[in-house]
Amino acid sequence: MGDLFPDTKPAGATPKRSNAELGGELPLAPKQTALGGGTGRAVAIAVSANVWGNFDYHWPVALGEPLRGQRVRVPFGRGDRMTLGFVADTRPAPADRGLKAVAEVIDAISPFDEPLWKLGEWISQYYLTPLGVVLAAMVPSAVGRRPPQQEAVAFLASRASEWPRSLGPRQKRLLDELLEAARQGIEPLSVEDLLRHSGAAATSLRRLAGRGLIRLDARPVQLGSADQPIEPDPFPINEQQQTVLASLEPKLAGGFSTTLLYGVTGSGKTEIYIRAIRQVVAAGKQAILLAPEIALATQTLTRLLNRLPRVAVLHSALGSSQRAFYYQQIRDGDASVVVGPRSAIFAPTRRLGLIIVDEEHEPTYKQDNAPRYHARDVAVMRGSLSSVPVILGSATPSLESLRNVQLGRYQMLRLPNRVRGLPMPNLQVVHLRRELQPGRIELIGRTLMLKMAAALDAGRQVILLMNRRGYASYVFCPSCHWMLVCDHCTRAMVFHQAVHLAMCHYCQHTMMLPEKCPACAGKLLLFGMGIQRIESELSRKFPAARVARMDSDTMTSPRQFRKVLDGFAAGDIDILLGTQMVAKGLDFPRVSLVGVVSADTSLAIPDFRASERTFQLIVQVAGRAGRCDVGGEVVVQSLHGDEPAIRFAAAQDYDGFAAFELPNRKETHLPPYSRMLRLVIRHRDPEVAREAAKTLAQRVAVVMAGEDVTVFGPQPAIVRKIKNLFRFQLLLTSPKAGSIQQRLYPAFDSLCRNLGAEVIADVDPIVLL
Numbered sequence: 001m002g003d004l005f006p007d008t009k010p011a012g013a014t015p016k017r018s019n020a021e022l023g024g025e026l027p028l029a030p031k032q033t034a035l036g037g038g039t040g041r042a043v044a045i046a047v048s049a050n051v052w053g054n055f056d057y058h059w060p061v062a063l064g065e066p067l068r069g070q071r072v073r074v075p076f077g078r079g080d081r082m083t084l085g086f087v088a089d090t091r092p093a094p095a096d097r098g099l100k101a102v103a104e105v106i107d108a109i110s111p112f113d114e115p116l117w118k119l120g121e122w123i124s125q126y127y128l129t130p131l132g133v134v135l136a137a138m139v140p141s142a143v144g145r146r147p148p149q150q151e152a153v154a155f156l157a158s159r160a161s162e163w164p165r166s167l168g169p170r171q172k173r174l175l176d177e178l179l180e181a182a183r184q185g186i187e188p189l190s191v192e193d194l195l196r197h198s199g200a201a202a203t204s205l206r207r208l209a210g211r212g213l214i215r216l217d218a219r220p221v222q223l224g225s226a227d228q229p230i231e232p233d234p235f236p237i238n239e240q241q242q243t244v245l246a247s248l249e250p251k252l253a254g255g256f257s258t259t260l261l262y263g264v265t266g267s268g269k270t271e272i273y274i275r276a277i278r279q280v281v282a283a284g285k286q287a288i289l290l291a292p293e294i295a296l297a298t299q300t301l302t303r304l305l306n307r308l309p310r311v312a313v314l315h316s317a318l319g320s321s322q323r324a325f326y327y328q329q330i331r332d333g334d335a336s337v338v339v340g341p342r343s344a345i346f347a348p349t350r351r352l353g354l355i356i357v358d359e360e361h362e363p364t365y366k367q368d369n370a371p372r373y374h375a376r377d378v379a380v381m382r383g384s385l386s387s388v389p390v391i392l393g394s395a396t397p398s399l400e401s402l403r404n405v406q407l408g409r410y411q412m413l414r415l416p417n418r419v420r421g422l423p424m425p426n427l428q429v430v431h432l433r434r435e436l437q438p439g440r441i442e443l444i445g446r447t448l449m450l451k452m453a454a455a456l457d458a459g460r461q462v463i464l465l466m467n468r469r470g471y472a473s474y475v476f477c478p479s480c481h482w483m484l485v486c487d488h489c490t491r492a493m494v495f496h497q498a499v500h501l502a503m504c505h506y507c508q509h510t511m512m513l514p515e516k517c518p519a520c521a522g523k524l525l526l527f528g529m530g531i532q533r534i535e536s537e538l539s540r541k542f543p544a545a546r547v548a549r550m551d552s553d554t555m556t557s558p559r560q561f562r563k564v565l566d567g568f569a570a571g572d573i574d575i576l577l578g579t580q581m582v583a584k585g586l587d588f589p590r591v592s593l594v595g596v597v598s599a600d601t602s603l604a605i606p607d608f609r610a611s612e613r614t615f616q617l618i619v620q621v622a623g624r625a626g627r628c629d630v631g632g633e634v635v636v637q638s639l640h641g642d643e644p645a646i647r648f649a650a651a652q653d654y655d656g657f658a659a660f661e662l663p664n665r666k667e668t669h670l671p672p673y674s675r676m677l678r679l680v681i682r683h684r685d686p687e688v689a690r691e692a693a694k695t696l697a698q699r700v701a702v703v704m705a706g707e708d709v710t711v712f713g714p715q716p717a718i719v720r721k722i723k724n725l726f727r728f729q730l731l732l733t734s735p736k737a738g739s740i741q742q743r744l745y746p747a748f749d750s751l752c753r754n755l756g757a758e759v760i761a762d763v764d765p766i767v768l769l
Contacts, residue, residue: 041066042093043102045085046132047076050370052749054088054131058099066090069112069135071144073104086135106144111331111348115385119346122381125745126738128677128761129371137371138346142320143327150218151319153188154178154205157215164211169510170200171208178214184563188217192319231306237275238420241268244413245275251389252279252354258380260360260401261393263415264652265623266422269393272415273356274307276391281309281336285353288338290345290375292362293581305339314340314347342367342375345382352386355379360392360401361616366766374764376401395623395654396616399665402658403672425594425625425632427650431641432598443534448595448635449541456545456574460592464577465621466534475502477517477524484514484524490721534597535577542575550578580617592632594625599638599646607768608670611645615657618649669710669733671764677740678765679730680717683757686726690714692757693728699751700730703743709734718769725758731768 043066044054057074059066066087076083082103087110093099112120112135120138124131156178163175177198181187195202208214237245244261251257263269277287289304305311312326312335329335331348338347342365345355357365357376365375376392383390392401392410404410418424428447435445443466444452452462475484475493484493486504493502493511503510517524538547548564567573569588602614618636625632638646648657666673681696683689693714700711710733717727734740741763744751752759 042091042099043087044089044091045072045074045102046088046130046135047074048084048086048132048136049076050130050133052130055085056091056094056099057085058093058101059090060101063102063105067107067110069107069110069117071106071111071139072102073106074102075100084132084136084141086132088131109331111139111143113348113350115352115382116346116348118385119378119382122385123371123373123378126741127371127373127763128741128745128748134371137343137367140320140323140327142324144324150220151321152191153217153219154191154194154209155188155215155217156182156213158213163213168204170198170204173198173510174200174204174208175213181560184560186560186563188219190319191216196316230309233307237268237271240415240417241271241419244272244415247411247413248272248276248389248391249279252276253283254353254387254389256384256387256389258383258390258392258404258410260397260405260410260412261391261415262397262412262654263393263395264418264424265395265620266418267395267415268419269358269395269415270304271419273358273391273393274304276354276356277308277337280353283353285351286330286333286336286338286349287354287356288344288347288349288352288379289340289356290358290365290379291339291341292359292364293341308337310334310336312338312347314338314344316341316343341365342373345375345379352382352388354389354391355383356391356393358393361394361396361398363613363766366764370760372760372762372765374766377764396619397654399612399658399662400672403662423631424652425622425634427622427634427636427652429599429636429638429641429646429650432637432639442537443597444537444541444595445637448597448637451593451633451635452542452575452595455593456542458592459590461568461571461573461588461590462575462593462595463591463621463624464534464538464575464595464597465617466577466579466597475513475524477520477522479522480517480520482517482519488722488724489719491719538575538577545574546572547575547577548573550576550581580621588624591625594621594632594634596621596634596636599636599649600640600643603640603643603645605769608665608668609766611643611661612657614643615645615649615654618646619652619654622649622652669735674733674735675737675740676763676765677732677744678762678768679732680727680760680762681714681729681755681757682722682725682727682760684724684726689726689728689757692755692759693730695755696751696759697730700732700744703747703751704732704740707734707739707743708736709740709743 041059042056043059045057046054055074055076068087068089070087072085072087073082074085075081076085080100116138120131120134123129124134127134156175158175160175160179163172167175174194177194178187178189181189191202191205194200195205205214205216209216248259251259261269261272263272273289277289280287305313312330314323314326314330318326326335327348330338331350333350338344338349340347357379360376367373367375376398380390380392394401401410402412405412430445430447432445435442435447455462477483484502485491486493486509488509489504491504493504493509502513514524516522535547535549538545548567550561550564564573564576568576571590596618599614599618602617603610605613607613622634622636625634636646636650640646644660645657648654648660662672665671670676679696679700681689681693683692697711697714704711712731712733714728714730717729720727732740744761748761
């Protein structure tokens with residue numbers, strides 16, 4: 001966020017500290033300059049482990065000159081386990097003690113130029129993460145290896161009726177993945193992708209192959225290319241787009257700036273991105289475009305890729321050899337445009353000229369494991385360090401970005417109307433309580449059902465949003481009130497009808513559904529509003545309609561997304577049912593009706609951003625309707641239709657919602673009027689976790705004495721146990737960016753030492769569960 005560096009200088013976020021305070025903070029060396037030293041030299045290595053500070057190693061003369069940022073392997077710890085590390089500095093070899101030697105150098109060229117190295121240091125300090133962990137996240141592990149010529153693939157060699165009942169949950173998940181791929185015509189799946197998406201181990205795969213249920217084979221690795229033919233512009237831009245581009249043009253010439261592009265859905269923001277990127281590429285520079293979920297391979301993104309030169313796509317669904325290939329193309333300048341999700345912000349562009357963050361409000365830009373960075377904020381910092389412009393785009397900007405506009409840190413440019421003069425869709429809020437029939441659980445109310453029938457009869461298409469996976473949110477016994485709860489977490493398990501398994505959405509643990517209540521042998525009931533239940537209801541109410549479902553249970557690879565979206569575009573699918581992924585980036589002219597099955601799902605989350613997320617989700621999915629001359633309708637079903645977030649979304653009134661929500665945040669000292677740090681303390685023993693939280697709270701209070709920082713807790717986390725670990729939390733808030741980190745970063749190692757429990761630091765958290 002802009003106030004991380006109020007004077008547009010990165011040093012403003014975290015002040016310089018001594019080497020002792022930082023555990024070895026280093027002066028910056030020029031790009032690709034050897035760090036120097038004599039033959040008897042030592043190097044400071046930042047290891048990729050949850051340890052603070054750098055560690056000295058002997059640098060053998062045979063390894064050549066060390067370069068800052070070079071990846072190496074070093075023996076680390078008492079067992080001398082080979083560990084990834086990064087050269088951070090050189091120093092004279094100590095005379096009074098021997099050092100372990102660096103075992104291997106991975107890179108002939110350092111992956112980090114000066115701005116990227118500074119960015120890594122800033123992320124380490126701001127997000128309270130060891131430098132080695134940060135640097136490891138910035139470079140794909142496959143980079144530097146010789147790419148394999150072939151990759152292992154898996155085929156399904158059996159029918160579901162032939163699967164033994166004795167299969168374990170992970171083996172069942174592997175078969176389900178392959179079955180879904182076969183149904184969609186995208187078989188085979190690479191073994192690397194299959195294991196990553198299913199969470200299974202290679203041993204499970206080999207057992208299935210040994211039983212003849214699947215077949216393993218190999219195929220040549222397809223690396224692709226950053227070169228492709230460029231399509232011409234489909235239509236001229238309108239007057240509003242021309243005005244926005246004219247305002248951006250001087251910024252695109254160079255120098256740091258941050259622009260918030262607020263444009264209603266269908267206003268042509270993508271066209272602005274394309275033409276801005278072309279301008280910087282024509283000047284011999286490179287551009288980075290971040291998308292919230294690259295795996296969607298949306299129609300908009302496909303059009304964008306076809307109209308830009310030398311595009312490289314970076315995302316986790318690529319095989320390791322493909323990631324290494326594209327990384328090298330970017331680093332060597334053979335790719336002019338980089339497109340990807342949050343990790344693409346670390347692309348090694350040596351001639352960076354522009355960063356664009358599309359749908360900047362999306363929570364998927366926040367990394368949920370260390371380093372827990374927010375890609376939007378990292379993009380702004382990288383723009384500052386590289387002295388390049390940053391564009392943040394959204395139809396529903398985050399309140400943090402809006403606040404930075406109000407403070408003058410960002411400039412806002414608006415696209416208030418849809419292209420070609422198309423009207424915004426008509427949005428109707430339906431109070432679902434009035435349409436429920438006693439004794440029946442119907443998720444599609446009468447109003448939505450009639451409008452769906454009319455749209456289908458007219459040959460139009462329908463998108464339905466239900467932001468909850470699974471079939472039943474609760475499995476319980478009405479006789480004794482027993483509920484199926486995950487053994488490893490304190491959350492109810494969700495029944496997934498497609499695989500006939502109950503699943504915990506927190507730890508992914510699965511189990512078979514009990515035939516009877518384990519407590520009283522009574523009959524179990526399945527209750528709740530899940531997307532699979534809606535799918536079953538659609539098959540009853542619209543038996544002739546062709547329905548496709550998009551959620552994380554069915555869409556586990558870009559090819560699956562592409563298959564469904566291509567079918568929808570071709571008219572082979574009548575109803576597209578999905579979770580929040582159908583709210584992003586879809587542009588289909590035949591969609592005349594969008595239905596939000598339950599607008600209350602996100603409101604029920606105990607989080608201060610619940611209202612904002614509800615508003616954003618409704619407005620975003622409503623924007624999928626009416627993208628042609630026919631016009632569109634949106635039906636929002638709700639049990640709480642009078643909620644302000646729903647009322648403002650129904651009126652498509654972003655300014656009104658912001659004017660309502662911001663004073664509430666200000667009064668309660670919540671973001672964007674403060675900065676927040678969440679410390680989660682977890683352990684298998686609840687008492688150990690509780691005592692560790694108390695001790696940490698006392699230590700933090702001492703470190704923060706005299707600072708304008710408020711500490712809440714310790715208190716149990718909202719989700720008290722996940723993966724058998726009991727969780728407590730501390731919340732720290734401050735009106736000034738970086739003030740918490742300035743005190744905590746130098747002391748964080750000692751603060752967490754000898755607690756007997758694990759501590760997780762989440763800076764600027766977007767989820768408080």
